[in-house]
Amino acid sequence: MDIIQKDSEILRLHDETHEDIVKMTGISKSFPGVLALDNVSFNLRKGEVLALLGENGAGKSTLMKVLSGIYPRDSGDIEISGLKQEDFTTGKAKELGIVIIHQELNMCSHLSAAENIFLGREIIKRGVVSQDEMNQKAFEILSMLNIDIDPETIVGDLAVSKQQMVEIAKALSANAKILIMDEPTSALTSKEIEDLFRIIIDLKSRGCGIVYISHRLEEISLIADRVTIMRDGKYIATMNYADTSLQEIISLMVGREITEKFPKISCPKGEKIFEVKHLNAGRMVRDVSFELYKGQILGIAGLMGAGRTETTRAVFGVDPKESGEIILEGKPVTIRKPYDAIRNGLVLVPEDRKKDGLCTKLTVRENIAMPSLDVISNFFGVVNRQKEKMIVEKSIKDLSIRLPHSEVEAMSLSGGNQQKVVVSKWLARNSRVVIFDEPTRGIDVAAKVEIYHLMNDLKRRGIGVVFVSSEMPEILGVSDRIIIMCDGRITGELMAFEATQSLILTYATMFESKLSRSDAS
Amino acid sequence: MNEFSRREGRQKGNPLKRLLAIRGMGQVISVTIGLVALCIVFQILSSNFFSPDNLGNLLRQIAPYLIIGIAQSFVLITGNIDLSIGSIMGMSSMMAATMMTKGVHPAWAILITFMSCVFVGVVNGQLVAACKLPPFIATLGTMTIARGIAQIVNNNHNTDTISIGIGKETTEAFKNFFYYGKIFTLGGHQESNGSVIGGFSIYSPVIIAIALWIVFNFMLSKTRTGRHIYATGSNMDAARLSGVNVTGTITAAYVVSAICSCIAGLIVCATTGMGAMDTGNSYELYAVAASVIGGVSTLGGQGILLGTVIGAAVWSVLQNGLQFAGAPVAIRNIVIGVIVVLSVLLDVVIRSGSRRKAKDMGASALLGWISRKSSEKAAP
Ligand SMILES: Nc1ncnc2c1ncn2[C@@H]1O[C@H](COP(=O)(O)OP(=O)(O)OP(=O)(O)O)[C@@H](O)[C@H]1O
Numbered sequence: 001m002d003i004i005q006k007d008s009e010i011l012r013l014h015d016e017t018h019e020d021i022v023k024m025t026g027i028s029k030s031f032p033g034v035l036a037l038d039n040v041s042f043n044l045r046k047g048e049v050l051a052l053l054g055e056n057g058a059g060k061s062t063l064m065k066v067l068s069g070i071y072p073r074d075s076g077d078i079e080i081s082g083l084k085q086e087d088f089t090t091g092k093a094k095e096l097g098i099v100i101i102h103q104e105l106n107m108c109s110h111l112s113a114a115e116n117i118f119l120g121r122e123i124i125k126r127g128v129v130s131q132d133e134m135n136q137k138a139f140e141i142l143s144m145l146n147i148d149i150d151p152e153t154i155v156g157d158l159a160v161s162k163q164q165m166v167e168i169a170k171a172l173s174a175n176a177k178i179l180i181m182d183e184p185t186s187a188l189t190s191k192e193i194e195d196l197f198r199i200i201i202d203l204k205s206r207g208c209g210i211v212y213i214s215h216r217l218e219e220i221s222l223i224a225d226r227v228t229i230m231r232d233g234k235y236i237a238t239m240n241y242a243d244t245s246l247q248e249i250i251s252l253m254v255g256r257e258i259t260e261k262f263p264k265i266s267c268p269k270g271e272k273i274f275e276v277k278h279l280n281a282g283r284m285v286r287d288v289s290f291e292l293y294k295g296q297i298l299g300i301a302g303l304m305g306a307g308r309t310e311t312t313r314a315v316f317g318v319d320p321k322e323s324g325e326i327i328l329e330g331k332p333v334t335i336r337k338p339y340d341a342i343r344n345g346l347v348l349v350p351e352d353r354k355k356d357g358l359c360t361k362l363t364v365r366e367n368i369a370m371p372s373l374d375v376i377s378n379f380f381g382v383v384n385r386q387k388e389k390m391i392v393e394k395s396i397k398d399l400s401i402r403l404p405h406s407e408v409e410a411m412s413l414s415g416g417n418q419q420k421v422v423v424s425k426w427l428a429r430n431s432r433v434v435i436f437d438e439p440t441r442g443i444d445v446a447a448k449v450e451i452y453h454l455m456n457d458l459k460r461r462g463i464g465v466v467f468v469s470s471e472m473p474e475i476l477g478v479s480d481r482i483i484i485m486c487d488g489r490i491t492g493e494l495m496a497f498e499a500t501q502s503l504i505l506t507y508a509t510m511f512e513s514k515l516s517r518s519d520a521s
Numbered sequence: 522m523n524e525f526s527r528r529e530g531r532q533k534g535n536p537l538k539r540l541l542a543i544r545g546m547g548q549v550i551s552v553t554i555g556l557v558a559l560c561i562v563f564q565i566l567s568s569n570f571f572s573p574d575n576l577g578n579l580l581r582q583i584a585p586y587l588i589i590g591i592a593q594s595f596v597l598i599t600g601n602i603d604l605s606i607g608s609i610m611g612m613s614s615m616m617a618a619t620m621m622t623k624g625v626h627p628a629w630a631i632l633i634t635f636m637s638c639v640f641v642g643v644v645n646g647q648l649v650a651a652c653k654l655p656p657f658i659a660t661l662g663t664m665t666i667a668r669g670i671a672q673i674v675n676n677n678h679n680t681d682t683i684s685i686g687i688g689k690e691t692t693e694a695f696k697n698f699f700y701y702g703k704i705f706t707l708g709g710h711q712e713s714n715g716s717v718i719g720g721f722s723i724y725s726p727v728i729i730a731i732a733l734w735i736v737f738n739f740m741l742s743k744t745r746t747g748r749h750i751y752a753t754g755s756n757m758d759a760a761r762l763s764g765v766n767v768t769g770t771i772t773a774a775y776v777v778s779a780i781c782s783c784i785a786g787l788i789v790c791a792t793t794g795m796g797a798m799d800t801g802n803s804y805e806l807y808a809v810a811a812s813v814i815g816g817v818s819t820l821g822g823q824g825i826l827l828g829t830v831i832g833a834a835v836w837s838v839l840q841n842g843l844q845f846a847g848a849p850v851a852i853r854n855i856v857i858g859v860i861v862v863l864s865v866l867l868d869v870v871i872r873s874g875s876r877r878k879a880k881d882m883g884a885s886a887l888l889g890w891i892s893r894k895s896s897e898k899a900a901p
């Protein structure tokens with residue numbers, strides 16, 4: 001990453017051309033019940049990376065969807081390369097070289113990687129689609145990105161991070177003049193992020209303007225030239241990155257100071273509440289054992305694809321187990337399907353919100369209440385609306401989920417607020433052990449702290465907390481004990497006070513380094 | 522409409538806005554407006570359309586469509602489809618009639634028929650949910666089998682009139698219970714033998730349909746199973762991870778469908794007083810029409826049973842009205858087809874202001890849905 005930083009600094013000095021390729025003024029956009037954009041101005045220069053920052057629901061994605069013609073604006077002007085755009089559609093945006101990588105994956109999961117990359121721009125030879133040439137071209141693009149994927153693999157079979165890379169490859173293959181990336185890294189491994197940043201810097205030098213949205217503020221420092229900050233659908237400020245500080249950015253985003261990024265409380269270590277013994281499930285879960293004590297948060301660290309999600313899924317009964325034992329409060333329990341786990345007081349906040357976490361077409365109320373239906377319905381299965389309402393309102397308040405009212409479809413929430421719904425729906429239940437798999441993905445700084453507070457609260461109440469995360473700082477900052485996985489196995493265990501980033505990384509890459517060493521010899 | 526909206530409505534002014542906020546209400550309202558317009562057109566075409574006599578008849582015609590509409594809506598909301606509805610109607614009609622011609626008391630005949638139909642529903646559910654067959658294929662299979670059963674129970678013949686088995690009086694009771702009975706009559710004139718001719722009547726199928734609607738609407742909107750049905754249709758993975766028994770939920774929906782189809786079959790049987798082997802032919806598609814016109818999405822997770830009522834009404838009003846207006850059958854079919862597609866299209870255009878979403882919801886979705894589902898199941 002050091003090299004990249006130097007590279008980008010040089011480029012920053014080079015780019016003083018100040019030519020606006022996008023100029024948006026007075027943009028407003030409302031949805032039923034929400035004013036998502038309120039008189040927002042925005043400009044993007046040639047050959048720069050502009051970081052667009054703001055809390056969940058601030059309107060970042062909406063603004064970018066207006067810029068790419070997906071949503072029509074209610075009012076305001078859009079100027080692209082000095083030309084005023086009246087009727088701005090996706091087709092028009094495409095013509096002008098505006099390409100967007102959406103916050104949510106938009107892949108045809110039954111098609112191959114190559115077919116996805118060339119979707120809508122298929123290569124036609126003599127009237128038929130030339131599969132070979134598409135595969136060839138896709139291969140070139142993927143290898144340029146350093147992605148090791150066969151262009152013919154079906155996208156649905158790839159891990160989320162790989163799917164995201166295919167999405168990025170798709171965007172790059174379109175020869176973008178203006179590239180919009182809406183949280184591209186929330187599902188990527190650190191190596192892939194490095195590759196992505198290299199590409200971004202390359203695109204910059206070729207004069208491409210890039211809008212970069214992310215809630216991982218550390219990343220911004222590596223690539224951003226300028227930052228634009230939004231709050232509550234309004235434009236707040238634009239600054240040169242060099243002239244500002246992280247502190248200032250955060251307080252502009254949130255509207256107040258955030259003192260503690262990783263609140264930590266200390267509780268006495270209690271009795272053993274949960275134990276997994278010699279769990280095996282497929283290639284990615286090999287002989288996994290760990291213990292969980294009351295009053296501790298157990299972090300599971302590792303690189304993307306280390307088998308952490310697979311472990312949580314096997315424990316929770318989503319995927320079948322080959323062998324292994326699960327012991328809850330001293331008693332062995334059989335978990336064959338998620339329902340068994342839930343009944344025993346073990347719940348999982350899943351990683352992939354669109355696929356596993358949300359029924360996007362149902363209302364927020366129904367989503368939050370879903371896992372608790374057995375608690376809030378009577379003997380005949382009739383749901384008690386009063387109790388339901390209480391649960392839902394409490395969840396919305398606890399996590400400050402931003403929505404017009406709880407009857408809106410989950411789909412209409414901003415990405416981060418959807419994530420909050422996924423987290424909150426499990427907290428309404430009185431569980432004994434809660435497993436969080438990447439709970440803070442796509443969530444803004446303030447809300448992250450909210451979630452850490454929630455985990456701390458569970459910990460204080462003697463509920464077991466397992467916390468899976470790929471973000472080093474948060475796993476170091478929040479957990480009391482950390483186990484590290486690599487290639488489906490547990491490779492290390494550290495207490496919080498002895499853990500460091502580099503130590504975790506050593507364990508997390510244990511097999512990879514061994515492999516490369518044996519390759520070399 | 523439901524508790525929530527009433528309560529919220531009081532709190533936050535504008536009740537119409539609140540009503541529209543209920544999922545699926547938009548389409549219900551726009552289709553209701555369409556229904557009213559249709560009625561007015563038919564009244565102009567033939568002044569008899571709104572006669573008390575015809576109104577009572579119309580309601581009686583709507584009833585079976587509503588019943589099978591409820592059946593299909595349940596299955597569609599779970600994101601599946603039931604093609605066996607028409608055949609189960611045939612099976613139910615033939616089984617009950619055959620038994621009654623052999624002298625079996627209607628109560629027993631109905632019970633045995635009912636159990637058999639429920640069994641077909643369970644098989645449907647298990648094939649789709651547990652064996653993971655594409656619903657289109659699985660229910661195509663049971664559709665053919667159920668039709669075969671309808672044919673075989675009476676040796677490939679329609680049955681005689683049931684009165685030869687159970688006597689005239691019991692036959693009358695059976696027919697009145699399911700079809701001819703009048704619960705309530707307004708106007709009309711009394712014949713010398715005491716029976717009333719003309720006037721507006723509520724016939725027994727209407728009561729049966731309303732009763733079924735109340736029960737199943739309650740189930741869908743107020744109970745845990747209902748929630749699970751929506752959740753399964755909206756996102757099966759998320760539902761499973763939330764502890765929903767997806768297999769059980771889908772099976773429940775198919776069983777509801779089979780129960781409704783069975784009752785619809787009995788109504789047809791009571792209408793003619795005999796069993797016909799082709800009873801219910803292509804009713805599964807009428808059921809799709811009633812559901813989809815009323816706003817139930819063929820993609821699952823969306824729709825309310827109130828919509829199905831309006832959908833079934835539109836369907837029958839078209840049939841009845843065109844007949845009254847004297848249109849020949851061929852013209853009737855064409856007009857109905859066009860109006861079904863238009864009604865769904867109109868709603869989509871009104872609501873989203875674009876044609877982009879049309880393929881997600883309308884009748885044309887069926888085709889897309891079939892290809893999607895089959896490729897989905899074929900993929901792994
Ligand atoms: N299709 C939609 N229908 C209704 N409301 C919407 C829709 N899309 C966005 N909104 C609302 O507009 C507001 C802004 O959402 P947007 O997705 O732009 O936020 P964001 O800044 O991208 O947040 P995040 O960081 O969580 O992704 C939110 O309040 C959201 O609920």
Ligand SMILES: [Mg+2]
Nearest residue numbers: 061103414415
């Ligand atoms: Mg967003």
